[in-house]
Amino acid sequence: MRSKFFSGRLRAAAARAARIVVPATAALAATAAFANNIIVLNSAEATLSLIDENTRQVIGTVPTGKEPHHLMPTPDNASLIVANSVSNNLMFVDPKTGTVQRWVQDIEDPYQIGFSPDRKWFVSTGLRLDRLDIYHFDGKNLTIAKRMPLPTMPSHIAFTNDSKTAFISLQVSGEIAAIDLATQTVKWKMKVGPVPAGVWLTPGDKYLLVGMTGADYVAVVDLATQKVIKTIPTGKGAHNFRSLVDGKHVLVSNRVANTISIIDEDSLTNVGDITGLLPGPDDMELSADKKYLWVTFRFAKHVGVIDLASRKLIQTIKVGRSPHGIYFYNRAPVTAPNGA
Template identity: 65%
Template sequence: MSVFVRRSVVSAVAACGLLTAFPSFAAPSSPIAAPAANTVVVLNSRDATVTLLDQATYQEIGTYPVGKEPHHLMPTPDNKSLIVAAATGNSLLFLDPKSGQIQSQVKDIVDPYQIGFSPNQKWFISNGLRLDRIDIYGYDGKNLKLAKRLPLPSMPSHMAFTADSSLAFISLQGSDELAAVDLTTQKVKWIMPVGKQPAGVYMTPDNKYLLVGVMGSDYVAVIDWRTQKIVKKIKTGDGAHNFRPQGDNRHIFVSNRVAGTINILDLNSLESVGSISVPGGPDCMEITADGKTMWVTQRWLKKVSVVDLATRKVIKSIPVGRSPHGIYFNNRASEL
C-alpha cells in the first residue's frame, strides 16, 4: 500500500479552494455482487481497474473500471471507507473496505498520486507527481479547504510526517531529493539530496529518523531530519522502493523492485535482518492482522503473491491486471 502515515485518515478533497464535505458525489452502481468474506483490493494502475480477491480462497471475485492510473489507497479513520486515488483520472473513489463495493466518487481532484493526513488530522496533502506540486488542505473534521498549492522541484512521490504534525516530508523522484514542508507556514523549510530516485518515506516510531527507499540504487537512507544528514545507508537490493511495518513496533519491510526481493529491517538496530524472494517488481505490501501472511503486488508480472512470513516463502501467486500497485484488506496488521 502505499505511503505509511501513522494514524492517517483520508477524506474527500476540495478542488480550487472550495470547501467540500466528505463524500460529495453519489455512488456509481456497484458492478460486482458483494462477497461474504474479507476481500483483498488490488489497484491495476495500467488497466485503470480494481480487482477484488477472496482472501481465504485466493480466487478472483471480480474486476471493475475506475479512474485512470489508480496507484495508492488508504482507509478512513473509522474504517468505513477505503479511498482509491486515480492520478490521471483526477478523482477519488470511495469503497467499502470489507467488500470492495463502490460507495461514492469525488471528481475533479487534480493528480492525486499519493494522499495522506497529518497525524493530528489538521492537514491533508495530495502529491501531484506529474504536475510537480503538492496541494495542502486544511481539515476541520468534516470539510477540506485548499490552503496552499506548493510547487516542488520534480516528481513529488511519497510522504511522511513528524509526530507533532509540524512537518511533512516529500520524496522528489525527479530531482533525487527530500523536501521538508512546514505545515504551519505552508512553505518549504529545506530540501536535501538523498540519492537517485527516492520513493517510499517512513518515520521511525521514536520520531528520530526518516527512512527513504532509494529506488535508483540499492539502499535505504537513514536520515536525521533535524540535522538534515544521512547517518546510515542500509543495503537492501536494487530498486529499494516502499515500506510496510510488520505491526510489532520493531520491524519494517522494504520492497526492492529491481532485485525482486523484500528486506526485513530491524528498527532498533537499523540493520537488515532477513530477505524474502518475490520476483517481478514487488511494490506495495499488506499484512494480515495475525501477522502470518504478506500480500505483495508484482508490478511487472501482473500478479499478487502471498508470502508465508514464518518460512519467508511465496505460497501462492494470483493473476490480476497490468501493473498492480496499491493493495489493501480490512483485517490488516497495524502500521506501527
C-alpha cells in the same frame, strides 16, 4: 512509483490525456462473505480487484479512474479512497465490497495520498504536475489550503507523529522536502540519493528512512542534523516500506532485485532478505494474524502471499496490469501512507 527509466513516457501520455469523468458503476452486493476482503489497484488497467482473503480468489473487478496508484481509508474506516492520478479525481468505495460510494472531482494528479495523524490535513502529491496539494479535512469534506510547486516529481509521504511535518520524496531531483503543514511552506530540502521513493520514520521520529529506487540501499537521515548518516544495503530498486508491527522491524521492497529486505529499526541494519519473488515487488500489506505478507508485483500482473515464518512465497494470484496499492479490510484503519 514511476521510475526514471519510464517516467518520461508516462509524463507524455499524461499530458495528452484529457480530463475525464468516470461514471459510477453498479458494483458488488454486500454479503457476509465479504468480511475479509482485499482490494488491489491495477494502475495500468483502471480497475480494482477484489480478493477473498480466505479463498485467495479474485471475486470481482470494479472500474476506477485512470491510473489508480495509491489508496487510503478514511479515518472512520467507512470508505476507502482510491486516487486516480490521470483522471484527476478521488473515488470513494465501500472497503468491504468495492461498491462505489461517491466521486470527488478536480483533485489534480493525486498520486500518493495521506491523512496526518491528527486527521486535520489531507496531503496529495502531484507526481506529473510537480506539485503538493494540502487540504483541510473536517471529518468528511476536503477544502484546499494550498497548492505548492514542488519539483521534481514529488512521490511518497511520511508524517511526524505530532502532525507538524510531512516529508516528501522528490524522485528526479533526488531530494527530500520537509513541509510545515500549519503554514504550508517548505521548511528545508536535502539531497539523499538517486530516485528516492518510499519514506519511513523510525520510532520517536528520530530517523527518516528513504528507499533509493535508483540504487540498492536505504538512506538513513538524521532529522536533527539533516544529514545522511549511513546507508543500508538492501537490493536494487529499494522502493517502499511496510512495518512488521512488532515495534522492531520494517520491510522494504526492492523492485529491481525482486526481493524484500527486513530492516532492524534499532540497529539500522538489513537482517534478512525474502527472495524467490516475481518481478517488481512494490506495495505490501500484513494479514491481521501477522502470519502472511501480501505484495503486489508491478511487472507480473500478480499479487503474492508470503509466509513470514518460512520467508517463502507460497501463492500468487493473477490480477490486472501493473498492480500497485493494496488494502485489507480486516485491518484497523491506518491514516498515514507509510504502509500503503
